[in-house]
Amino acid sequence: MLNFQRIYALFKKEFVEIVRDKRSLVIVFIMPIVMILIYGYAVTFDIKNIDIGIIDRDNSSLSRGYINKIVSSGYFIPYKDAYNNMDENIKALRRERIKVIVVIPSDFSFNLKKGKDAKIQYIVDGSIANTAVIGVGYLQVLTANFANNIKMDFVKNKGINPKKFPYISPEIRVWYNQELKSANFVVPGLIAIIMMLVAALLTSLTIVRERENGTYEEIMSTPVTSTELIIGKLTPYIIIGLIDVLLVTLFGILWFHVPFRGNIITLLFFSFLFILCALGMGMLMSSIAKKQEEAIMMTFFSTLLPSILLSGFAFPLESMPKAIQVFSYFVPARYFLNVLRSIFLKQDVTILMLYKEALFLMAVSIFFLVLAARVIKKRKI
Amino acid sequence: MEKYSIKVQNLTKKFGTFTAVDDISFNVKKGEILGFLGPNGAGKTTTIKVLCGLLVPTKGEVSVENYDIKKDVEKIKTIIGYMSQKFSLYTDLTVYENIKFYAGIYGVDREEAKIKEIIEMLDIEEYKNTITAELPAGIRQRVALATAFIHSPKILFLDEPTAGVDPVLRRKFWAIIKKWAQQGTTILVTTHYMDEAENCNRIALINQGKLVDIGEIDEIKEKFIKGNILCVELSENYVKEFNVLKKIEMPVKDISLHGSIVHIIQDIDIEEAKKKIKDYCKTKEIKYKNIFEDKPSLEDIFINLIRKRN
Ligand SMILES: Nc1ncnc2c1ncn2[C@@H]1O[C@H](COP(=O)(O)OP(=O)(O)OP(=O)(O)O)[C@@H](O)[C@H]1O
Ligand SMILES: [Mg+2]
Numbered sequence: 063m064l065n066f067q068r069i070y071a072l073f074k075k076e077f078v079e080i081v082r083d084k085r086s087l088v089i090v091f092i093m094p095i096v097m098i099l100i101y102g103y104a105v106t107f108d109i110k111n112i113d114i115g116i117i118d119r120d121n122s123s124l125s126r127g128y129i130n131k132i133v134s135s136g137y138f139i140p141y142k143d144a145y146n147n148m149d150e151n152i153k154a155l156r157r158e159r160i161k162v163i164v165v166i167p168s169d170f171s172f173n174l175k176k177g178k179d180a181k182i183q184y185i186v187d188g189s190i191a192n193t194a195v196i197g198v199g200y201l202q203v204l205t206a207n208f209a210n211n212i213k214m215d216f217v218k219n220k221g222i223n224p225k226k227f228p229y230i231s232p233e234i235r236v237w238y239n240q241e242l243k244s245a246n247f248v249v250p251g252l253i254a255i256i257m258m259l260v261a262a263l264l265t266s267l268t269i270v271r272e273r274e275n276g277t278y279e280e281i282m283s284t285p286v287t288s289t290e291l292i293i294g295k296l297t298p299y300i301i302i303g304l305i306d307v308l309l310v311t312l313f314g315i316l317w318f319h320v321p322f323r324g325n326i327i328t329l330l331f332f333s334f335l336f337i338l339c340a341l342g343m344g345m346l347m348s349s350i351a352k353k354q355e356e357a358i359m360m361t362f363f364s365t366l367l368p369s370i371l372l373s374g375f376a377f378p379l380e381s382m383p384k385a386i387q388v389f390s391y392f393v394p395a396r397y398f399l400n401v402l403r404s405i406f407l408k409q410d411v412t413i414l415m416l417y418k419e420a421l422f423l424m425a426v427s428i429f430f431l432v433l434a435a436r437v438i439k440k441r442k443i
Numbered sequence: 444m445e446k447y448s449i450k451v452q453n454l455t456k457k458f459g460t461f462t463a464v465d466d467i468s469f470n471v472k473k474g475e476i477l478g479f480l481g482p483n484g485a486g487k488t489t490t491i492k493v494l495c496g497l498l499v500p501t502k503g504e505v506s507v508e509n510y511d512i513k514k515d516v517e518k519i520k521t522i523i524g525y526m527s528q529k530f531s532l533y534t535d536l537t538v539y540e541n542i543k544f545y546a547g548i549y550g551v552d553r554e555e556a557k558i559k560e561i562i563e564m565l566d567i568e569e570y571k572n573t574i575t576a577e578l579p580a581g582i583r584q585r586v587a588l589a590t591a592f593i594h595s596p597k598i599l600f601l602d603e604p605t606a607g608v609d610p611v612l613r614r615k616f617w618a619i620i621k622k623w624a625q626q627g628t629t630i631l632v633t634t635h636y637m638d639e640a641e642n643c644n645r646i647a648l649i650n651q652g653k654l655v656d657i658g659e660i661d662e663i664k665e666k667f668i669k670g671n672i673l674c675v676e677l678s679e680n681y682v683k684e685f686n687v688l689k690k691i692e693m694p695v696k697d698i699s700l701h702g703s704i705v706h707i708i709q710d711i712d713i714e715e716a717k718k719k720i721k722d723y724c725k726t727k728e729i730k731y732k733n734i735f736e737d738k739p740s741l742e743d744i745f746i747n748l749i750r751k752r753n
Contacts, residue, residue, distance in 0.1 A: 071547025075533065075540070082535040082574075276529035280590070283495045283525035284548045285517055443497045 064293070068286050072294025076268070080298055089264055090302050094256045094310050098317075101252050112197045113160040114138045115151035122171035124212070128182075131208050132164065137200045155185065162186050162197050174212055246321065249314040250402035251375040254395045256310055257333065258340045258369040261303045265344030266361040268295050269438070270351045279443050288438040292431060296341050303337035304330060324405030328413055332405070335423035336398040340365065342430025349437040369395035394426050445509060448473045448598055448629040449494060454503035456489050463489040465652035466503070471598075471631060476624045477657075478643030479633040480745070486652040487633040488528055491600050494631070495525045508597055521549070524596035526587050528603045528633075534576035538567060538586050541575055542593055549594035561589045565619065581612035588616070592623070599623065601632040605639065617642045637742045648744075664744060670696055670710035672743060675720060676733040677703050684729045691723045699746045706743055 080086045114132070118125050132138050141160045144150035154160045165183035173180040182205060184198055272278035281291070311329065314320040343365045351357035370376050372386065373395035379387055390396050397419040404411045413420065449471040456464040464486040471477050479487045492498040494505060496516040505512040507519045532541050542561065546554045562568055565585045570578060575586065584604060592599060601620070605613045613636070621642065624630050632643070640646050641660060648655040648663070656663055677684045681703040688705055689698055693716065697708040709716055717734055724731050 065550070067550050068548050071544055074547070075536065075544045078540060079533060079535050275534070276527055276531035277533060279492075279497060279527050279529070280525060280531045281548075282497055283520060283523065283527075284545070285520040286548055287517075442499070443492070 064287075064290055065285075068290050069294040069297075072286070072291065073297050076295050077298040080264075080302065086264060089260060090306065091309070094260060094306055095313060097256050097259075098249070098252055098310055098313055101248070110137055111139050112137055112162065112200075113141055114197070115141045115144050115154055115160045115163040117146055117148055117151065117163065117165045119146075119168040120166050120170040124171040124174055125166045128166065128170075128205075128208055129164075131204055132201065135200065135204055138197075152185075162201070164201065180209075246407060247403065248375075249318050249320045250406045251373070251399050253307060253310050253314070253402055254336065254373065254398045255366075255369055255375060257303060257307060257337060257398075258395055259366055260306055261299060261337050261340035262344035262347075262361045262365040263358065264302075265296065265299055265341045266347045266351070266357040267354055268299075269345070269348035270354050270357045273352070273443075274354060282443055288435045291438060292345060292435055296338075296345065299341055300334065300337055303340075304333055307333040307337075320406060322406055323409045324411045328411060328416075329402075329405050331413055332398060332401045332416070332420065332423070335420060335427060336394060338427035339394040339423055339430065342427045342434060345434040346430050346437065349434050349441065368393045372396065373399045375399060392426075394423055397422050446472060448508060449631070450504070450506045451490075451494070452504040454490070454493060454505060455501045456486075456493055456498060457501045462652055464493070467649075467652075467654040468503075469647055469654060469657050471629055472644075473629055474624055474627045475644040476620065476630045476632060476642065478640045478646040479631065479649060480637070480640055480646050481633075481649035482745070484651075485649040487649055488602055490649070491525075491602050491631065491633065495523060495600055496520055497525075521594075522597045523600060524591035524594065524598070525600045526591040526602060526604055528606070530583060530587070532575045532583060532587055532590070535574065537572050537574055538562075538578070538589075539571045541586060542589050545590040546593050551594050557593060561593055565589050566615075581608045584608055584612075584616065588619070596628065598629045598631070601630065603633050603635060605634065605636065613639065637740055637745065670708050671713055671716075672737045673707045673709065673713070673716055673720065674733075674735050674737045675705040675707065675724075675731050676735075677705060678730045678732060680730075681705075684731075687727050687729060688720075688723070691720065693719050693723075697743075697747050699743070701742065706737070708743065708747070 080090070116129055116132075118129060129140075133140055141151070141154055144154055144160075151160065151163045155163060163185040165185065167181060167183070170180050170182070184201060186198060269278065272281065286294075307329065311322065315322050344361055347357050347360045347364065351360055368390075372379070372382075372390040372393045374390075375395070379390055379396070382390070401416050401419050404416065447470040451470070452468045453466050454464055454468070455462065455466050467490070479490070481487050489498065493500050493512070494507060496512060496519055500512065508522055510516075510519045512519065533544070536544070539558065539562070542558050543554070546558055551557050562571060565588060567582060567585055567589070570582055570586075575583065578586065588601075588604065591601075599620075604620075605616055608616065617639065620630060620632070624644075634640060643660070645657060645659055646663060647657040656666065658666075675688065677688075681700070685700045685705055693709060694711060695707055695709050697706075699706050707716075707720070713736055720734060723729075
């Protein structure tokens, strides 16, 4: 039987402690904002002014139109000194003066005029993958757009009503993130990472700090059970975590202009489940660790690193070795990340549609919380 | 009615291969103050932690108010209060909040009235809304005592409650403890201050995990120290002089140094012994300040006891 009076006493005490502890307040309110700003700009914010080299072997009005389209998009700056000079461009790519070389073949306009497929070559610096990938992404969208315009012109010139002509969709389409703004993709991911960090880090200290301060022994000499201890201690962090989710979401919407197409209830529901996972892990670390530093290190390696590396946040999971991919199925952030991206970018996402993610998050949180309760009960002091 | 509040039989507690508490048995009477005395690492804290249900005994039977420690530890926890050896208050909370927290944990009836009462009893009203981190040591100790006693436990475990507290406050502290004992609370207290043990109804001497003896103070003194004690107060070079004095030819039972004062336990006539010591000091050029007779203290017992063991 749970004694709610005891739970309430624990809850209130923990809450007051958090509010009075400057370090906790920094973790709760300052760190998420700082993180989203730093990551938002460093990793996520749309990369503009990518230096590119241009080789125009066609030198026709069509090819110049294509180049004009690229340059006027605002995302690219052509490296003029090496214009049409392949050797110079490759050298520039090597010393990272430019990130991409766009090569327009000599049969470009010929093929297009005939209504045949035309090819464009991109030479990309693979070592700075992120910029290059984003750059190529932009180029593909621009190219598709350009191709579509030509086709429309072609149709018009032949005197055919374009409405009757079947619409030819470009081959590359970017779903849900039409503007190709990487912020749209990364900000929801950041929320998962920040939540994991805040929730797990804060709770990882909660028991071990009491153990260091000697208050833990005193609590264990009272009739408080391990379940009451966990519930009483976690509730304040759940509330704080949900406030943080709202704070970071609002920040993403207002500052980075990320769309929010889903609904807030779904967001809060899944955030609750995910926070519970994070808290369960933090609690377990806290009940195992002997020292606060130990708890922080353990939490860092067992929760934060997998959340960043194996959730699909920083690196696409598909390109990882199979063994690591399997491992990623046990990382809660992977599921929460999917959920968040869906909620932010798709319309009409309901809790039911994401029931698999919900079940998984529930299972993980129960697993860790029960384990933590057992460790607390067994270990005593 | 059951006479004993705590019954301990053949209690052993091992940490790995190290035996911290070695097969001890004793009972604590209802409403008595039992003092646990012993040098560092004797096993006092370990014993108390077992009795509070914080450590699981390796062997032996323990019952607290007729509850078995193995089966009914949760029930035991509702009727005991524990003040640990380490400082253990929530430093970010005020005095009032600390006490209120424990009142909530124990589900104390008429909470506010009870808190007010204990704050008055321990004379800490002026600190009621002070953050605990800012309190002087003596006050902290009293707040810790308040949190351990807020639910009026039947048994109070105090592990070195007065360590680092000045003598005046210590006396105050003991006055309160004694009052609670008179009202029927059983109190088990450990201390390093031998003079404090005089406040206990009985004392238990513990050394190297073993219970050496348990009984009333006078009983124990008589048992361990037969004879009288002569004190010789030495000058600055007391360590050197003590080493010379040790070689005195006299039937000495024990000789030990306490600060600059040498305690000599012996059984021959007091005046005769005094003369012998004075003569010896003269020939060896020991510049003593004073020679006087004293009653044996627990400290003497202790030193005597540990000598015998080694
Ligand atoms: N958790 C533990 N693991 C291993 N050894 C321990 C543990 N706790 C205590 N000990 C050892 O058991 C012995 C008894 O310790 P205990 O704390 O009971 O002594 P004490 O009489 O309270 O001493 P003090 O007067 O210094 O408080 C010591 O040698 C101590 O090092
Ligand atoms: Mg001790």
